[in-house]
Amino acid sequence: MRLLALLPLLVLAGCAGCEEADPSGLAGAVTVDGSSTVFPLAEAVAEEFMRDHSGVRITVGASGTGGGFDKFARGETDASNASRVVKAEELERLRASGVRFIEIPVAYDxxxxxxxxxxxxxxxxxxxxxxxxxxxxxxxxxxxxxxxxxxxxxxxxxxxxxxxxxxxxxxxxxxxxxxxxxxxxxxxxxxxxxxxxxxxxxxxxxxxxxxxxxxxxxxxxxxxxxxxxxxxxxxxxxxxxxxxxxLARVEFVYVNAAEADRNEALDAYVRFFLRMAGPLATEVGAVPLSDEAYRLATERYHSRATGSLFAGRVGTRVVDVLTTATESAALRAATR
Incomplete structure (x- = not known):
């Protein structure tokens, strides 16, 4: 009887130092690569996310914006960090390989x-x-x-x-x-x-x-x-x-839209990224967007709006571009 009474204590002692289980039950893997400039922010977000979701493994690489888009087009990554907008030739490769993406501005640099x-x-x-x-x-x-x-x-x-x-x-x-x-x-x-x-x-x-x-x-x-x-x-x-x-610019994360629908861990990570990008950007030396810009970017992600809004634009304020896109989408919906 005494042994039975001690069993709960022995179990607890044997688990000392174990990670607390994720109550959401979320599990899976997310692979990200791309810009070395966006890397500190993406890594900080990933570390915070995995702290709360022990069943998810996020790998963040830094092969450069161009190298990241190469991997993204080949289907090797779920998301691609970029310190510039996607180029025309990269867009063509993504179209050819069937990768539909959601373009998300996450910070200034x-x-x-x-x-x-x-x-x-x-x-x-x-x-x-x-x-x-x-x-x-x-x-x-x-x-x-x-x-x-x-x-x-x-x-x-x-x-x-x-x-x-x-x-x-x-x-x-x-x-x-x-x-x-x-x-x-x-x-x-x-x-x-x-x-x-x-x-x-x-x-x-x-x-x-x-x-x-x-x-x-x-x-x-x-x-x-x-x-x-x-x-x-x-x-x-x-x-x-x-x-x-x-020399002021926008930092982006490009997310594979099909993977965001299929991979719950990726979807949760992107949503978390949009919530935490502002405070964590300040910590890692990047510059946060405005609250309104993050709100509009989150709406764009939730609606799964694909394609690039920022291609060909240099120095444009993020909130202006997102606002114009939102207004245009609302106008199209109203006239259908």
Missing amino acids: GIAVVTHPASDWVECLTTDELRRIWEPESAVETWADVRAGFPAVPIALYGPGTDSGTYDYFTEAITGEEGASRTDYTASEADNVLVQGVSGEEGSLAFFGLAYVAENPDRLKVLGVDSGDGCVVPTPQTVQSGEYAP
């Missing part, structure tokens, strides 16, 4: 231009100076080539690889043509590798997502950018307002 903390001669660069540094066949080799009065210190350049949405966006905004860039720089799809390179070499210069600056405030010096209206430093406020032009 600024592409930060950074240098080594010891580079005390520079605080701000103009977009023209950035163009001369990064354009194909650039003759800029030292800081003295950039501006009179700068020292003849060699510029060691670091930047994202060609599969990166950050690379695509930066080259289009600065050199005037997507993918048009000098090639003699150290490239990596892993932004932490770029941080390590810049922080270890005086005279270095790089560009990458603002989130990685927030994680390494003492290892990097953030430069302002002057596009003609004065120098602007990237901050959550200047990115959200669009003042940090032309």
